[in-house]
Amino acid sequence: MSEIEIKLPSDPKFLKIIRGGISHISEICGFSSEESNAVTSAVDEAASNIIKHTYNGAKNKLIIVNFRILEDRLEIVLRDFGEKVDPETIKSRDLNEIRPGGLGVHLIKSTMDVVNYDNSFEVGNQLTMAKYLPGKKEK
Amino acid sequence: MLDVKTKSQDSIAIIEIDGEVDLYSSPALRKALLEMTKAQNKAILVDLARVKYMDSSGVATLVEALQQVSKYEGKLKLANLRDAVKNVFELSRLDKVFDIYESIEDAKKSF
Structure with a gap:
């Protein structure tokens, strides 16, 4: 297993760093x-x-992103220490409804093979997402 | 940083975007589009040739502008989408909602 961890503040200007990381790691994985x-x-x-x-919208909070290249999948774990989110409330929106906003969850769920929200921590939430490596998807 | 330029050609307000549109940069795009819709520009063309990445906040900004434009019976069209951006519109099924053209010339002719 190869693991890379990025810790960064919750400032949108750093999102590009996450994108750069995952883009490069996805290429390494053969996607x-x-x-x-x-x-x-x-x-x-x-x-x-x-x-x-x-x-x-607070910019000085901590986000930890772990990228794990496993035998059969690329796993990405995002950990936050903010308000607890009820996984039941995280839903893709109805795409027939044309309105600004609410597309993010749909984009996540339509791409990743595994999406698991965990709010059982004392503080914050953890989102684990995975995509099977090319040719490794379970039948 | 996102570079947003606006110009007018043949009575069409053209907005050229250069960079990655995400949660950080989409407010700049929103500001430019809102200025155009407040001025009730009847024909707005968004050139996305230099946009390598667009997140849902960027898409939401365009949806908001489209809704504003439709209130005064104007038109907002998109041109020159790269594959990565086109995929986001397709995944969101918004490729059927927006008028999307392969080139600026094609889009301009359609107004």
């Missing part, structure tokens, strides 16, 4: 350009959601 773009988008949306909803 196509299209898959790599989609994974990058999913991780960026997840981090943006932490900034917007968990930290309510």
Whole structure:
């Protein structure tokens, strides 16, 4: 297993660092350009959601992102220490409804094979996402 | 940083965006689009040729502008989407909501 960890403040100006990291790691994992773009988008949306909803726009809070290249999958874990989010309330929006906002969760769920929200920590939340490596997806 | 330039050609307000549109930079795009919709520009064309990345906040900004434009019966069209940006619109099923053109010339002819 290879693991890379990035710790960064919850300031939107640092999102590009996360995107740069995941884009490069996706390439290393052998994902196509299209898959790599989609994974990058999913991780960026997840981090943006932490900034917007968990930290309510505060720029000086901590976000920890772990990228793990496992035997069969690329796993990304985002940890925050903000307001607890009820996983039941995190839903993709109805795409027939044309309105600004609410697309982030849809972009995450439509790209990643595993999306698991965990708010059982004493403080904060953890989102674990994974995408199976090319040719490794479970039948 | 996101570079947003606006110009007028043949009665069409053209907005050229250069950079990555995300939670950090989308307010700059929103500001430029809101100025255009407040001025009730009837024909707005967004050139995305130099946009390598767009997140849901960027897409939401364009949806908001589209809704504003439709209130005064104007048109907002998009041109020159790169594959990565096109994929976000397709995944969101917004490729059927926006008028999207392969080139600026094609988009200009359509107004």
